[in-house]
Amino acid sequence: MTTSTAEVETRLTRRISNFLYQRSRVGLALLLAPPTFWLALVYIASLSALLITAFWSVDSFTGDIEHTWTLKNFATIVGESTYQAVTLRTLGIALSVTVIDVAFALPVAFYMSKVASRGWQRFLVISMTLPLWSSYLVKAYAWRSVLSSGGILDWILTPFGIPSPGYGLEGTVITLAYLWFPFVVLPIYTALQRVPNSLIEASADLGGGTIKTIRSVVVPLIIPGIIAGSIFSFSLTLGDYIAVKIVGGATQTLGTLIFTNVGTANNLPLAAAIAFIPLGIILVYLASVKRTGALDNL
Amino acid sequence: MQLPAIKIENLTKKFGDVTAVDGVSLEIAEGEFFSMLGPSGSGKTTVLRLIAGFEKPTSGMIRLFGEDVSNKPPFERDVNTVFQDYALFPHMSVTQNVEYGLTIRGIGKSERENLAKQALALVRLEGLADRKPSQLSGGQRQRVALARSIVVKPKVLLLDEPLGALDLKLREQMQVELKQIQRELGITFIFVTHDQDEALSLSDRVAVFNKGSIVQLGTPQDIYNKPVDHFVADFVGSSNYFDAKEAKQYFDQNAAVIVRPENIQLTESSNSGLGFSGEISEVIFLGDQNRVLVKLDTGKEIFVTEVSRAFGEQRKRGQKVTVSFDASLVSVLTR
Numbered sequence: 078m079t080t081s082t083a084e085v086e087t088r089l090t091r092r093i094s095n096f097l098y099q100r101s102r103v104g105l106a107l108l109l110a111p112p113t114f115w116l117a118l119v120y121i122a123s124l125s126a127l128l129i130t131a132f133w134s135v136d137s138f139t140g141d142i143e144h145t146w147t148l149k150n151f152a153t154i155v156g157e158s159t160y161q162a163v164t165l166r167t168l169g170i171a172l173s174v175t176v177i178d179v180a181f182a183l184p185v186a187f188y189m190s191k192v193a194s195r196g197w198q199r200f201l202v203i204s205m206t207l208p209l210w211s212s213y214l215v216k217a218y219a220w221r222s223v224l225s226s227g228g229i230l231d232w233i234l235t236p237f238g239i240p241s242p243g244y245g246l247e248g249t250v251i252t253l254a255y256l257w258f259p260f261v262v263l264p265i266y267t268a269l270q271r272v273p274n275s276l277i278e279a280s281a282d283l284g285g286g287t288i289k290t291i292r293s294v295v296v297p298l299i300i301p302g303i304i305a306g307s308i309f310s311f312s313l314t315l316g317d318y319i320a321v322k323i324v325g326g327a328t329q330t331l332g333t334l335i336f337t338n339v340g341t342a343n344n345l346p347l348a349a350a351i352a353f354i355p356l357g358i359i360l361v362y363l364a365s366v367k368r369t370g371a372l373d374n375l
Numbered sequence: 376m377q378l379p380a381i382k383i384e385n386l387t388k389k390f391g392d393v394t395a396v397d398g399v400s401l402e403i404a405e406g407e408f409f410s411m412l413g414p415s416g417s418g419k420t421t422v423l424r425l426i427a428g429f430e431k432p433t434s435g436m437i438r439l440f441g442e443d444v445s446n447k448p449p450f451e452r453d454v455n456t457v458f459q460d461y462a463l464f465p466h467m468s469v470t471q472n473v474e475y476g477l478t479i480r481g482i483g484k485s486e487r488e489n490l491a492k493q494a495l496a497l498v499r500l501e502g503l504a505d506r507k508p509s510q511l512s513g514g515q516r517q518r519v520a521l522a523r524s525i526v527v528k529p530k531v532l533l534l535d536e537p538l539g540a541l542d543l544k545l546r547e548q549m550q551v552e553l554k555q556i557q558r559e560l561g562i563t564f565i566f567v568t569h570d571q572d573e574a575l576s577l578s579d580r581v582a583v584f585n586k587g588s589i590v591q592l593g594t595p596q597d598i599y600n601k602p603v604d605h606f607v608a609d610f611v612g613s614s615n616y617f618d619a620k621e622a623k624q625y626f627d628q629n630a631a632v633i634v635r636p637e638n639i640q641l642t643e644s645s646n647s648g649l650g651f652s653g654e655i656s657e658v659i660f661l662g663d664q665n666r667v668l669v670k671l672d673t674g675k676e677i678f679v680t681e682v683s684r685a686f687g688e689q690r691k692r693g694q695k696v697t698v699s700f701d702a703s704l705v706s707v708l709t710r
Contacts, residue, residue: 274460278429281449282456283527284478293475297466 103332119266121188131349135271140343160334165356167330172251172359177254178261178310179303186262189294191277202266205259213256217323220252224324244326252324253314259304260313268302269295304366311362313357378441380405380531380563381426386435388421395421396543397587398435401529403565403580405440405558408557410566413584414610418486419567422584423533426565427456440530455529459536461520463508464549469495469519470504476527494526497556505529514545525556532561538573550577571611575599599635615639615677622707625651626675626700631708636680638704641667641690642697650699653677659688665690669698 097104109122154160188202200220208216223229224243231241242248277367282291283328297302325333329352383399388396392530396418403409411419424430426437428449428602437445444452455476463472473491482490495501498518508516554577557564567572569624574581575595583591583598583606589641591603603610605616614633622628642650653671660683666691667679677698681690 138542230591273460273462275460276464278427278449279456279458279464280475281429282427282454283523284450286450289479294464295576338550 088365127349127352130346131353133346135346137277137279142345150347153347154350154354159356160351160354163329163331163334166246167315167329167332168358170246170330171311172252173250174253174257175307175310177250178258179265179307181242181258182262182265182306183303186266187267189262190268191274194230205262205266207257214319214323216256217252217320219319220248220255221323224248246325246328249321249325249328249330252320253317254310257310257313260309264302264305264309265299266302268299268305272298272304290302306362307368312355313360315358377405378601379403379438380440381565382425382438382441384438385437386422386425386434386437388425388430389433391534394587396432399587399589400590401582401589402615403563405563406561407568408554408577408579409566410568410581410585410610411584412568412571412574412581413567418580419569419584420535421457423535423565423567427454434494439463440705441504452493453529453613454531455524455527456533457517457520457524457537459539461508461516462536463516463523465508467513468505468507469500472508472519473523473526475523480527486522488578491522492528494522494590497559498522498552498654505552513540514549514616517541517549521556522542524563525560529562531565532557534564534566536568537566538568538570543614552583555579569685575611579691581657583610585610602633602708604708605633608706608708613678619673623686626705628705628707633708634700635704635706636666637699639679640699640701641679641681642699643667643695652695654698655690655692655694655696669696671698 097107130142131150132141132148134145134313135141136143155242175299178364185205187202189205193201221244225231225239226241226243228241232243242251276294277290280294285293295353301325318330318336321328321333323337331351335348335351337343338351379402381400381401383401384633386396386399387394399422400417404681411422413419421430425432428444428451429438430453430652432445435445436443439453464475464600465473470488470491473494474487477490490502490636491504495504498521500515500518503511503515508519511519517540520537537553538549541549550573553566566574566577575598578595581595581598582589585606591598591607595599597621598607598611602611602614608614608616612635614635615623616631616633618631622632637707640650651667651671651673655667656670656676657668659666663683665681665683667681669677669679671677679698
């Protein structure tokens, strides 16, 4: 009797399957090893490296990193008013972007999930995600031209006597709000899809008008989606520096400060220390969100 | 004359090319338990949703105690709905669910608590006030949905297959309770169901729907004993159908007839010259009764139900029998 290679293969895979079935812990270990390795080495190790670097300093004469422990960098970012101002400004931008995105996303997501016909709904979901396929840089530069003097925004607003915001804080907020909008609208849309229409009808049936229904039934049920979206817009804004460089004019944010310190100033330890500010803010944000219990239903 | 609780005139609803409700007219009296019975897609639920205000009629009119409500939003109609999926608010406790409608009506806290407690007592759910809907069984959710709707004292209560998701025992129990609650509150119930037993046992009157129209409207007895056509006879209960030609042959009638299987007599073949002889081709034992399928010598097959015999000789396949009909128990179809 001859045995074909295919049969040998089947027998071998069967034996492996049987082995793993009987020793499920080995199977589990094999399954978890690659992601654990990735998380430990690439993610946690690099974060640790960042933390360690923040406690070193730079020899101002040679530009070399001195591997001696010092709290000098942290003293600088806590003590100097420039850093405090930039932190507050970045926080303000992140909050504005989040508020604007959520405010626009709620009605859009509601229309998409509850009002639009099936075909129209599919079209809208695609058009919401389509911008994610194009390059971040292209979109930022597109806004640069929209915001430029003599640009589209200028052309629209001037007849009404309103000056175009131009490059600066407002331009940064507008551009970032545009860039992160899909990340905010999609989780809210998904959350709304999971709210059965009968709940909305039941509220109306019991006498609830549109506003009462939205406030007492719809919003409480989609809070996890709103928070998921806000985490995206908030954290992405805190770390951004490219859009700020392109449309922000002279606006400094934590991102641009890190960029300058890594590049122009060649002060990696200070940049590492600054990087801990947004990290800290995000941790505080997540902790406060967790305390409201909104993440329990995720 | 007293105003009807609901008066529907020539109501039509189209979804695109599909006509879900096709010119329905009916009147429902105050305090009546009215059922809308029909297969799925017959338009009964759409009529209910039109009365509730979740859909706008394409044409026609709905009057609630004389007032035209056809184009009013649901929150301005004095009717409430018990939904098929119960539609309880998952983020609210049982009490909060029941108090929802009262809060909207601006009723104070202490009175609200009082009314909610009464409503929960009526549906026998006193102990579960602080639970969330996810911690309740199907039957309990059903009761909360009922309490939430009746606590705001609607003039008409709409029930959309409220017992559909419950198992048989619970369903029978809830049927009795629904009937009692309706009698106690004295409000009009409009009950949508595809279950004929439910419609017959609960209702004062039944409307049988098919293809968007009412085929027959009447008391449960009328519907069962005097069905107007083959569809009603077939959908409500089981029946033996004789088309016009067969009716002439067997009953000397000029129109199609139906005979309910319990209205047919089976006797041993030898002792009677009347009736039609045949042979038993199947016996199905159902506990309290037997369903017997008889093949007549003419080739016609007939279903007969008999009270089953606890002792003595049982019906058997192949037994020769005589089938006789009581002329007064034959229903002549009018359509």
